[in-house]
Amino acid sequence: MAMLAAATLWWLPVSPGNTQQISLTLDDITGAGWGARGIRASFINGSVSIQITDVQAGGQSWKDVRLDCAALRLERARIACDDGLLAAPALGEKIPLAFIYVTDKRVLELSLKPARDETWHVNMAPGKRGNDLGLRIDGGRLQRAAPWLPPEWPKLNAGVVNGTLGYTGDGRISAKLIVSNAGFADTTGLHAGEKIGFTLDIATEPVADALRWNATLQWQAGESFWQPIYLKAANQHLSAEGRLDAKSLAVERGVLAYPGLGEVAFAGVYDLADRKILQATVDAPAIPLAALHEMVLKPFLAGTALAEIRADGRVSAALRLTGAGLHSVDVKLHNVSFDDKAQQRFALFEVNGSVPWRADAATQASVTVKGGEILKMPLGAFAVLLNMHGPRFELKQLRVPLLDGFIDMRDFVARAGGADGYWQFTGEVGGISMDKFTTALGLPVMHGTLAATLPMVRQVKSTLRVDGALSLKVFDGAVDVRNLVLLDMFGKAPRVQADVAMRNLDLGLVTRTYSFGNITGRIDASIAGLELVNWQPVKFDARLASSAGEYPRKISQAAVQNISALGGAGAAAAIQRSFLRFFEQFGYDRLGWRCKLQNSVCEMSGVEGEDKPQGYVLVKGGGIPAITVMGYNRQVSWQELLDRIKRVTQGNVKPIVE
Amino acid sequence: MKQRIANILMLIVALAGASHVFAQVNLEINTPGITAIQGSMQKRHAELAPLYASGAVGLTRDGNVALRDPAAVPLPQRAAVNSLIAAENQDRAALYREIARANNHPEWEGDIRGTFGQRWIDRARSGWFVQNASGAWVKK
Numbered sequence: 001m002a003m004l005a006a007a008t009l010w011w012l013p014v015s016p017g018n019t020q021q022i023s024l025t026l027d028d029i030t031g032a033g034w035g036a037r038g039i040r041a042s043f044i045n046g047s048v049s050i051q052i053t054d055v056q057a058g059g060q061s062w063k064d065v066r067l068d069c070a071a072l073r074l075e076r077a078r079i080a081c082d083d084g085l086l087a088a089p090a091l092g093e094k095i096p097l098a099f100i101y102v103t104d105k106r107v108l109e110l111s112l113k114p115a116r117d118e119t120w121h122v123n124m125a126p127g128k129r130g131n132d133l134g135l136r137i138d139g140g141r142l143q144r145a146a147p148w149l150p151p152e153w154p155k156l157n158a159g160v161v162n163g164t165l166g167y168t169g170d171g172r173i174s175a176k177l178i179v180s181n182a183g184f185a186d187t188t189g190l191h192a193g194e195k196i197g198f199t200l201d202i203a204t205e206p207v208a209d210a211l212r213w214n215a216t217l218q219w220q221a222g223e224s225f226w227q228p229i230y231l232k233a234a235n236q237h238l239s240a241e242g243r244l245d246a247k248s249l250a251v252e253r254g255v256l257a258y259p260g261l262g263e264v265a266f267a268g269v270y271d272l273a274d275r276k277i278l279q280a281t282v283d284a285p286a287i288p289l290a291a292l293h294e295m296v297l298k299p300f301l302a303g304t305a306l307a308e309i310r311a312d313g314r315v316s317a318a319l320r321l322t323g324a325g326l327h328s329v330d331v332k333l334h335n336v337s338f339d340d341k342a343q344q345r346f347a348l349f350e351v352n353g354s355v356p357w358r359a360d361a362a363t364q365a366s367v368t369v370k371g372g373e374i375l376k377m378p379l380g381a382f383a384v385l386l387n388m389h390g391p392r393f394e395l396k397q398l399r400v401p402l403l404d405g406f407i408d409m410r411d412f413v414a415r416a417g418g419a420d421g422y423w424q425f426t427g428e429v430g431g432i433s434m435d436k437f438t439t440a441l442g443l444p445v446m447h448g449t450l451a452a453t454l455p456m457v458r459q460v461k462s463t464l465r466v467d468g469a470l471s472l473k474v475f476d477g478a479v480d481v482r483n484l485v486l487l488d489m490f491g492k493a494p495r496v497q498a499d500v501a502m503r504n505l506d507l508g509l510v511t512r513t514y515s516f517g518n519i520t521g522r523i524d525a526s527i528a529g530l531e532l533v534n535w536q537p538v539k540f541d542a543r544l545a546s547s548a549g550e551y552p553r554k555i556s557q558a559a560v561q562n563i564s565a566l567g568g569a570g571a572a573a574a575i576q577r578s579f580l581r582f583f584e585q586f587g588y589d590r591l592g593w594r595c596k597l598q599n600s601v602c603e604m605s606g607v608e609g610e611d612k613p614q615g616y617v618l619v620k621g622g623g624i625p626a627i628t629v630m631g632y633n634r635q636v637s638w639q640e641l642l643d644r645i646k647r648v649t650q651g652n653v654k655p656i657v658e
Numbered sequence: 659m660k661q662r663i664a665n666i667l668m669l670i671v672a673l674a675g676a677s678h679v680f681a682q683v684n685l686e687i688n689t690p691g692i693t694a695i696q697g698s699m700q701k702r703h704a705e706l707a708p709l710y711a712s713g714a715v716g717l718t719r720d721g722n723v724a725l726r727d728p729a730a731v732p733l734p735q736r737a738a739v740n741s742l743i744a745a746e747n748q749d750r751a752a753l754y755r756e757i758a759r760a761n762n763h764p765e766w767e768g769d770i771r772g773t774f775g776q777r778w779i780d781r782a783r784s785g786w787f788v789q790n791a792s793g794a795w796v797k798k
Contacts, residue, residue: 053667063717188728188731188739189725189726189727189731189736190728192728192733192736194733195732222734223733223734225733225734225736225737227736227737227740227784228737228740228741229737230733230734230736230737232734299737301743302737302738302741303741303745336741491752493690493691493692493694493695493752493756495691532690533689533690533691534690534691534693536690537689538690593792613749
């Protein structure tokens with residue numbers, strides 16, 4: 001019902017001649033959802049001009065709106081205008097319009113024709129209750145809807161809409177709109193769409209204090225990018241129905257049919273005032289993982305090891321949200337397999353099971369894995385029983401078969417959630433043959449069995465820390481790694497700090513492995529203050545010395561040559577060459593070598609307490625025939641030393657016997 | 659050699675404005691960490707160069723790169739370009755941090771970033787877009 005306030009009407013017969021003039025002023029006129037202020041209309045000899053200071057509709061306002069009709073036809077039961085013009089500074093253009101108003105039937109036909117191929121046709125007629133309103137759009141420019149969209153949304157920049165919209169006086173609305181070549185973009189470029197075409201059907205019906213609605217949307221053309229997801233039209237079909245009232249928008253049943261992915265059902269309630277989801281459920285049964293990864297997950301995993309994987313199998317997921325956040329997630333895995341297709345670092349095959357997570361209750365995930373691979377080493381079958389309670393995850397024990405041995409993980413605890421997140425576990429590695437292990441990793445073949453104890457391993461933020469000693473047995477001796485810290489582990493330059501101690505290694509096994517010539521004996525080694533950046537040593541204090549105790553001590557001619565080569569060119573000169581010529585093996589008393597690395601320079605010395613003014617002792621002779629090897633270079637660049645070691649272990653240095 | 663002298667001169671000029679303590683910084687310092695970051699940036703440069711040339715990506719004053727003209731990147735490639743920019747900026751941040759750390763002055767990271775920002779801009783090829791003193795994009 002329109003309200004009219006303060007109207008003035010003059011009818012002024014103006015002389016001379018037959019000129020007629022009627023002027024009308026209205027202070028304001030308001031209706032449901034619209035209003036106009038400062039209306040002045042004048043009628044001079046069949047030409048009508050209406051000026052309105054301010055028109056408001058749907059929350060928008062237009063200033064200085066002007067409607068001119070050069071030839072208004074006033075007939076007995078009709079008022080008609082064939083050549084009207086609508087203008088307002090905000091429109092930026094003059095829009096031609098035409099209307100016919102049938103006075104006795106109270107029917108209005110209004111056509112706005114902003115462009116040659118664009119018509120907005122309005123039809124208004126009395127219905128059963130109040131007026132019925134119809135709108136037919138032919139070639140409507142979509143950008144005209146821009147003022148009604150929230151300012152934070154990306155801007156519409158192209159698009160044409162065709163279709164109809166109807167409103168009946170009893171409150172029903174029905175619309176069928178076909179949109180083509182639509183485009184939108186924001187200034188950051190993170191949200192954009194191009195050449196989008198879709199069909200939208202909407203129907204609403206009033207019920208007590210609310211509207212029932214249903215809608216279907218079919219996306220036929222174009223592409224969109226909504227950081228980080230890129231989607232292409234493929235006849236995706238969305239249908240939903242629910243209720244709308246002053247406080248909330250409810251989706252009671254929604255289905256998204258996505259070719260290639262399957263059907264996802266959803267429902268929920270959105271609070272219009274607080275602009276937040278009060279509750280929602282999403283149910284996606286048996287989605288093919290390959291398509292899910294390619295279309296949805298991959299963009300979120302960019303830069304991680306999981307971005308470039310080959311995935312297979314199906315995943316079912318059901319999510320429930322409440323106003324407080326995520327309430328439950330139920331994931332079921334059906335024959336899921338995936339592998340690192342580019343770099344072949346990891347793979348898991350035939351993963352099955354269910355993960356029923358609840359925000360406020362204790363549950364258990366049960367997952368079985370038939371097999372896998374890590375760094376090309378085969379993993380056997382294993383089962384995971386993970387206890388979950390909100391952000392906390394616990395795993396009592398897990399044994400993963402690796403090669404012919406196993407990795408045991410015990411007392412795994414993790415807490416999810418940004419800054420407070422961490423995980424920790426203790427464990428053991430055992431029964432893995434070193435020859436299989438080293439062959440798989442492409443290292444020189446070593447013998448024996450790999451066994452290691454993993455004390456508390458803990459990760460907080462990007463720092464991984466091992467409390468206690470990580471112990472392993474190699475070369476018939478023991479290696480302890482203490483104070484192991486891995487900093488910035490996901491960065492480009494991860495840093496490692498540790499102190500390493502090795503006891504009683506069998507030199508026979510070591511030298512055979514690294515083709516160093518043969519040395520019989522036992523050795524202790526320590527690397528104190530080891531610091532690696534990007535896996536390259538930058539600092540350490542390393543010492544090698546013969547172990548204490550009784551054992552055979554022999555060194556081959558080749559080993560002598562190689563040790564000499566490590567000591568630099570000067571070292572070889574000290575060897576009594578005539579000796580070398582006659583004997584394959586020599587006796588020794590002690591071996592010793594120290595390298596203190598700092599600023600890319602290794603400061604070298606030899607057997608402790610045996611330093612001579614002219615050099616240091618690397619091999620102190622003993623027994624018959626005995627040989628002493630001296631080193632003379634006290635400082636050597638780390639790179640040079642590495643090159644020497646490489647040449648020696650690759651067998652490029654041959655013993656020179658004169 | 660000429661280029662090297664020019665670089666050093668430029669560096670001296672750039673550093674002249676910094677505090678006298680900061681003037682001791684060695685921007686050419688090398689550690690395995692810095693080598694790794696530079697290697698990673700060098701590899702990425704092949705992908706970034708055409709984006710600089712097309713004006714899609716520009717060099718910011720604060721030593722980063724940014725998507726300047728989204729319209730120059732087709733929608734299917736936009737996620738990849740955004741990841742490329744994010745990865746480059748992550749490397750740059752790590753580089754500034756590592757250089758500060760290697761100089762035993764982690765607190766210089768901000769100054770090092772500022773100096774590098776100017777350095778990348780000075781070295782940008784003609785036709786690339788860089789941010790001027792007021793933050794506006796200009797074509798070199």
